[in-house]
Amino acid sequence: MATATMVLTRVKVQRRFGLALRVTAVIALLALAALPLLLGGDVWAQRISRAAIYAVIGLSINTLTGHAGQISLGHQAFVGIGAFAAAFTASRLGAPLGFGLAAAAAAGALTAAVIGLVALRVTGLYLALVTLAFGLTAETTIFNWREFTGGGAGALAPRPTLLASDHAFALLCLGVLALVLYLDWRLVSTKTGRALTALRNNERIAATLGVNTTGYKLAAFSLSGLIAGLAGGLFAHWNQIVQAMDFEFQVALVWVLMTVVGGLRSRLGVILASALFALLPLTLPNFLSSLPWQPPFLNEAVYHVLPPFIVVVMLLIVLRCFPGGFGQLLRPATRWLSTGSARTPRTGTGGRT
Amino acid sequence: MKRRHMLKVDRLMLRFGGLQVLDGLSLTVREGQIVGLIGPNGAGKTSCFNCLTGIYQPQSGTVHFDGRDVSHLPTHRRARLGMARTWQNLGVIDTLTVTENVMLAGHQRTGYAALAGMLGLPGTWHRERELQRDAAEIIEYFGLDAVAHERTGELPYGIRKTCDMAMALATDPKMLLLDEPASGLSPEEALGLATTLRELRDRLKLTILMIEHHVPLVAEACDHVYVLNFGQLLTEGPPADIQRHPEVIAAYLGGTAAETPEPPEWPLKPEGADHGTA
Amino acid sequence: MGAFLALGLFQGAVYGLLAVGIVLVYKAKRVFNFAQGEFGGVAAFTAYAIVVGTGLPYWAGVLGGLAAAVATGLIVERAIVRPLESSSRTIMLVALVGVALFTIAIIVLVGQPIPRVMPPLVDGGGVNILGAGILPQQLILMAVLAVLAAAMAWFFKTDLGLAVLASSQDTRAAQVVGISPIAVSRLVWGMAALLGGIAGLLYAPVGIFTPGFMTLTMLVPAFAAAVLGGMTSLPGAFIGGLAIGVVQNLGIYYLGQQLKVPGAAELGVFALLMLVLLIRPQGLLGGAN
Numbered sequence: 001m002a003t004a005t006m007v008l009t010r011v012k013v014q015r016r017f018g019l020a021l022r023v024t025a026v027i028a029l030l031a032l033a034a035l036p037l038l039l040g041g042d043v044w045a046q047r048i049s050r051a052a053i054y055a056v057i058g059l060s061i062n063t064l065t066g067h068a069g070q071i072s073l074g075h076q077a078f079v080g081i082g083a084f085a086a087a088f089t090a091s092r093l094g095a096p097l098g099f100g101l102a103a104a105a106a107a108g109a110l111t112a113a114v115i116g117l118v119a120l121r122v123t124g125l126y127l128a129l130v131t132l133a134f135g136l137t138a139e140t141t142i143f144n145w146r147e148f149t150g151g152g153a154g155a156l157a158p159r160p161t162l163l164a165s166d167h168a169f170a171l172l173c174l175g176v177l178a179l180v181l182y183l184d185w186r187l188v189s190t191k192t193g194r195a196l197t198a199l200r201n202n203e204r205i206a207a208t209l210g211v212n213t214t215g216y217k218l219a220a221f222s223l224s225g226l227i228a229g230l231a232g233g234l235f236a237h238w239n240q241i242v243q244a245m246d247f248e249f250q251v252a253l254v255w256v257l258m259t260v261v262g263g264l265r266s267r268l269g270v271i272l273a274s275a276l277f278a279l280l281p282l283t284l285p286n287f288l289s290s291l292p293w294q295p296p297f298l299n300e301a302v303y304h305v306l307p308p309f310i311v312v313v314m315l316l317i318v319l320r321c322f323p324g325g326f327g328q329l330l331r332p333a334t335r336w337l338s339t340g341s342a343r344t345p346r347t348g349t350g351g352r353t
Numbered sequence: 354m355k356r357r358h359m360l361k362v363d364r365l366m367l368r369f370g371g372l373q374v375l376d377g378l379s380l381t382v383r384e385g386q387i388v389g390l391i392g393p394n395g396a397g398k399t400s401c402f403n404c405l406t407g408i409y410q411p412q413s414g415t416v417h418f419d420g421r422d423v424s425h426l427p428t429h430r431r432a433r434l435g436m437a438r439t440w441q442n443l444g445v446i447d448t449l450t451v452t453e454n455v456m457l458a459g460h461q462r463t464g465y466a467a468l469a470g471m472l473g474l475p476g477t478w479h480r481e482r483e484l485q486r487d488a489a490e491i492i493e494y495f496g497l498d499a500v501a502h503e504r505t506g507e508l509p510y511g512i513r514k515t516c517d518m519a520m521a522l523a524t525d526p527k528m529l530l531l532d533e534p535a536s537g538l539s540p541e542e543a544l545g546l547a548t549t550l551r552e553l554r555d556r557l558k559l560t561i562l563m564i565e566h567h568v569p570l571v572a573e574a575c576d577h578v579y580v581l582n583f584g585q586l587l588t589e590g591p592p593a594d595i596q597r598h599p600e601v602i603a604a605y606l607g608g609t610a611a612e613t614p615e616p617p618e619w620p621l622k623p624e625g626a627d628h629g630t631a
Numbered sequence: 632m633g634a635f636l637a638l639g640l641f642q643g644a645v646y647g648l649l650a651v652g653i654v655l656v657y658k659a660k661r662v663f664n665f666a667q668g669e670f671g672g673v674a675a676f677t678a679y680a681i682v683v684g685t686g687l688p689y690w691a692g693v694l695g696g697l698a699a700a701v702a703t704g705l706i707v708e709r710a711i712v713r714p715l716e717s718s719s720r721t722i723m724l725v726a727l728v729g730v731a732l733f734t735i736a737i738i739v740l741v742g743q744p745i746p747r748v749m750p751p752l753v754d755g756g757g758v759n760i761l762g763a764g765i766l767p768q769q770l771i772l773m774a775v776l777a778v779l780a781a782a783m784a785w786f787f788k789t790d791l792g793l794a795v796l797a798s799s800q801d802t803r804a805a806q807v808v809g810i811s812p813i814a815v816s817r818l819v820w821g822m823a824a825l826l827g828g829i830a831g832l833l834y835a836p837v838g839i840f841t842p843g844f845m846t847l848t849m850l851v852p853a854f855a856a857a858v859l860g861g862m863t864s865l866p867g868a869f870i871g872g873l874a875i876g877v878v879q880n881l882g883i884y885y886l887g888q889q890l891k892v893p894g895a896a897e898l899g900v901f902a903l904l905m906l907v908l909l910i911r912p913q914g915l916l917g918g919a920n
Binding site for chain 2: 191209213214
Binding site: 065069071073118121122124125126128129130132133134136137139140141144145146249250253254256257260305306308309311312313315316319320323 | 858894895
């Protein structure tokens with residue numbers, strides 16, 4: 001009896017110690033991630049904003065492709081419409097930033113809902129084609145509409161004084177990212193997540209279990225568009241000017257690749273891959289040209305085209321070697337952080353075994 | 354005593370291109386009955402289920418369920434009225450655990466809006482825990498506790514089949530449509546299923562319509578049997594009569610009643626063409 | 632107006648040529664080949680390097696370009712398509728998008744992102760058709776398109792073509808009757824790359840070309856053409872290409888010039904694509920195939 005109590009106590013102590021260790025690890029990692037923001041000056045504050053915006057875009061694609069199983073190759077249209085809506089609200093109407101972001105989110109959601117209506121009839125590869133064509137059309141038609149976007153010159157999106165500093169703006173971007181993360185987490189842990197999983201795997205089974213497949217599909221598109229529009233609004237104020245050429249259709253393709261590289265349905269993976277893809281074009285050329293030895297056939301101009309090249313190589317490696325993306329590679333670590341055991345747990349949704 | 358109609362199907366016509374799958378099929382299931390739907394492969398049994406649940410839209414004919422015309426309701430609305438089904442090649446979602454599957458089946462009973470769940474409004478957390486408890490109860494009833502947190506895709510066929518049944522019950526149905534519940538079971542297990550079905554019917558006040566090839570199970574469990582051939586009703590009646598019906602024996606076996614001392618197990622081959630998931 | 636019609640027809644010939652390659656891959660492998668345009672890009676840049684860079688004769692450039700395209704096709708087949716055979720079609724699509732971007736990145740890395748002018752196959756002034764100046768190059772392109780579409784349609788009637796179709800329907804059954812699925816896969820991708828290469832070589836001299844020129848402006852109209860033709864019909868792809876070219880240029884004429892709508896060409900293609908997919912998803916010429 002006494003030994004049993006002792007063993008139990010020891011297990012309890014070990015468990016508490018493990019928990020403390022894990023909490024410390026999470027805090028340390030967060031602190032490490034915050035270092036560039038604290039010590040890096042304005043340059044790093046800007047970069048972190050960009051990384052956060054990309055992460056929001058990645059999560060938006062993850063909502064649609066990862067959760068609902070629908071593909072979009074025209075996501076730059078949703079982001080772009082959000083960006084121009086925010087710029088329009090800020091510069092033409094002079095409304096405060098909050099209104100601008102709300103307008104951006106609404107514009108993105110509305111556009112995506114329209115594409116969602118199409119997706120009810122057109123599925124699979126054809127949907128990919130429709131979204132690609134839509135993105136292209138949005139890029140050349142809507143984004144060049146002089147009255148709305150200011151044509152080639154672009155639309156101005158000044159920041160309010162409160163957020164004028166790069167640090168303040170970075171905090172706003174991180175705040176939005178946290179909000180989107182929270183939404184995604186709750187989505188996955190409630191009936192919506194289960195319904196979307198069923199929808200993604202088998203629409204007929206989902207429907208016979210009472211899931212309104214049409215409604216959820218449209219909702220997934222709208223939500224994805226809403227998040228994308230929000231990211232667009234942030235982008236507008238990050239850059240302070242929005243131009244049609246910011247939303248060329250390769251951009252959308254790269255975003256899809258980045259989400260897949262990060263790992264569909266893996267929040268951490270998507271964030272890491274998005275941040276990497278956001279920072280690579282900014283940091284890699286500087287880093288390479290600051291190296292003491294320059295390879296003979298490489299030069300400044302080449303450094304600038306390297307990032308997309310690296311992105312695609314990463315995609316091809318991911319697809320062939322670990323289809324779960326970064327998320328799959330990180331799973332032992334994330335599992336340890338969340339449950340304390342690195343091995344495959346028997347718990348699925350958090351019930352006790 | 355005549356009980357009221359739970360399901361009343363009137364002159365269903367279903368065509369795929371030039372193929373007449375259902376040809377004026379009518380059938381009635383009364384409240385509390387266990388009714389069998391049998392027939393050779395390709396007779397249109399699963400297509401009939403698909404019309405009842407609204408997955409196929411028949412060219413003509415009506416479906417009344419629980420006193421309501423549901424002919425033009427989408428599948429999920431019929432499910433909400435209390436129509437649940439199992440699938441020939443299983444209605445479980447492979448990437449979810451058994452618990453999650455059963456919770457998924459509780460979709461229509463969650464009692465909170467999807468948006469509320471996403472925003473994490475206070476009531477939803479509590480409700481999720483309740484759903485989990487409900488699911489655990491159902492899982493325990495079916496003896497699935499040991500695998501409650503395993504992904505269904507990694508489980509053996511028999512367990513996934515049980516999970517499918519558990520999910521159908523978790524939707525809180527008035528009526529169960531079972532598509533070959535005994536396939537993959539041993540003859541003894543199949544007979545045991547008859548007891549389970551009767552018990553479920555009595556305890557949960559269910560009405561059951563099932564497609565089944567396993568004659569002893571049909572004979573044991575069903576109050577009434579419909580025989581389908583080439584999309585038409587061949588005959589109907591109590592199981593004992595059906596077993597002796599010469600046309601039924603001919604349609605199934607191409608032989609005569611005298612040659613079969615014991616009702617055989619009819620072929621268990623799936624009707625792939627009737628029910629594709631693609 | 633007439634000039635726009637004529638321009639549209641000849642522009643459409645390029646879409647048709649790409650669409651024939653897209654349809655070929657779709658018929659045989661049920662895959663949307665987003666890399667089809669870049670086979671042309673590889674061919675055009677290789678030919679340019681040979682003809683302008685080293686001063687070798689034109690035919691050497693053409694041969695080199697086509698060889699490079701086919702080699703690219705075979706590498707893609709071996710390195711990407713075959714290993715991913717069992718994964719979902721969406722993953723395959725993403726991978727092929729990756730291949731297109733990868734190829735563009737390589738071309739930029741090797742050749743710098745500057746515009747180039749490829750000398751045409753035949754010199755000489757334009758011919759006036761309906762008030763539009765049509766280059767001899769474009770006339771050749773139209774003729775080649777017609778011949779290739781007919782040849783491809785004929786190919787699927789030959790034993791080899793039927794074998795390719797059979798293997799797309801049921802790999803194991805095809806294996807049983809002695810068709811190696813690997814050989815079929817190689818054949819299909821090689822042929823698709825050859826078609827793409829021809830399209831690139833013929834189109835590059837029509838204007839100025841830059842890295843990615845086939846994917847960025849040609850690919851979506853080409854896919855629209857293939858969809859218009861029903862995705863599995865080779866004559867359909869041919870006619871669809873011409874139709875898309877005409878619609879695009881009519882869009883430019885009516886929407887762009889008269890109503891000053893920006894991006895009229897893309898808008899026209901998108902509208903037509905939506906119309907076909909929503910109203911007649913089997914395409915204008917698609918049948919039960």
